[in-house]
Amino acid sequence: MAETMHSLRKTAVTLSDADFGRFRDYFYRRTGIYFEDSKRYFVDKRLLERMRLTGHEEFRGYFAALRFRAVGDEFQNLVNAMTVNETYFMRERYQFDCLVEEVLEEVMRRREGSRPIRIWVIPSSTGEEPYSLALTLLSRWPLIDSVDVEIVASDIDTSVLERARLGVYTGRSLQHVDSELRRRYFNELGGGRWQIADFIRDAVSFSRVNLLEPEHLRGYRDFDIILCRNLLIYFDDASRRRAASILYDALDEGGFIFLGHSESMSRISSSYQVRRFKHALVYQKPWKRPRSEP
Template identity: 60%
Template sequence: MSHPAIGQEDFHKFREFFYRKTGILFEDSKRYFVDKRLIERMEATGSDSFRSYFTMLRFQASSEELQALTNAMTVNETYFFRESYQFDCLVNSLLDEVVATKPPKKPVRIWSLPCSTGEEPYSIVIYLLEHWAKLDRFDVEIFASDIDTQVLQAAAKGVFSPRSVQHLPAALLRKYFTRLANGNYKIDEQVSDSIDFSRVNLLDPLDTRHFRDIDVVFCRNLLIYFDDTSRRAAAEIFYNAMSPGGFICLGHSESMSRISDLFRVRKFKDAIVYQKPL
């Protein structure tokens, strides 16, 4: 069976369009990955050429296909307690600073983006329950967002493979999960009910305008897919969404200092993070 052909000009047209919509820029080195996903979506929609598919993609009123393609183009590699030193920093240092200046009855707000299939925000909840002594004294709101609707559906279900939970201590696995007949693990409702999941395109002001007074942001391994312009825009969006004195945690290969001067570097015992000035 022959596949619809995607030429170099087609690739460049799509790359520019997808960049404008999501802020994600595909380099030429990603050509094989992009072509493969495009062809899969073209076949799924019955498009006989890139031109017909691209026309539908741009002008479809519901944007249903754009969302399906976005789901296919985003990479979701995650597991529980990934880069756990930042969770240690959260409970050992960041939250104590946050609540020291928190007005009475104001909730602590934590935002995980991109949250993928939920391992990161669920890890945050478990860390708070296990390691933050002041949890019973403060109301904590946890938001988890992603541009991919499929991973959000999976996150809300809270069912994980043995690989996803392999780094969890056995005692925590028994405490917060139920093992299913097929070998997967279902997270306890006490954890899953504490998270507000939502579909968010970080660079769409309509998606991010509701996020305000955020005290801690986890945005790990997203900005590596952006170019400099999109990274600066993302930094401004986070800055506007965060409380004065709030913290942002990036992936180990990312540096806010190379993106924007809006935040200052804070070096704690467990991790280096970035802070919105008070």
């Protein structure tokens, strides 16, 4: 009987409006991600699950432990639970067309010496994004055999970074990868699973980055291209402006940033120039130093 009553108490745990508000403000300050009231069910479900897994039956105790780091890596576990990572290979392919057919041509014209072209993919999610970039360069860019390219891929979620490094995917993720690319660059594991080739996995450097934590961003500078697609939609206006400034600082002069199809840098920051290429609209960090002619 006692066990039954204890179980009933556990299933009856709920969050008050005040609890939700306190958590939302705290999570926003730490990550820049703001949960609208319409996301209340999503937040409650995952927050209550974290409370259950850490042995807390009341929000007050869990929140105190979370804030004072009494439970070690719990904040990272919470971030992993609260972030959505829905993606697939070659998403918004027209942007890859733009990159390989138009943008890289400009990057090469201003490239100095033999330095590598540096590309930052954030968020990386489970790896489809940076690996799609690598596949596009390998299969479609004529200069890939003579020019070094450095690909850095980052995410705030450590669980998806682990999956990205492993590089194992199902047919759903690969539905837009043609059979020739799949044959050349993936190994079939059975059970409808495929693993991207080792040399491609080794070519991508994965790292955990929270854009709102300055200590994470040391060394993230002088990128020629940034792919930041479908991240800013999770931020409010203030966080978007801050992120836009951070990404601007991470770009080399004349560097380019790609956003998701529903995102617009023009509504966030006046620092970028809008570039309308044949395939896509891209944002560029203006030149300040004199440009050397090719």
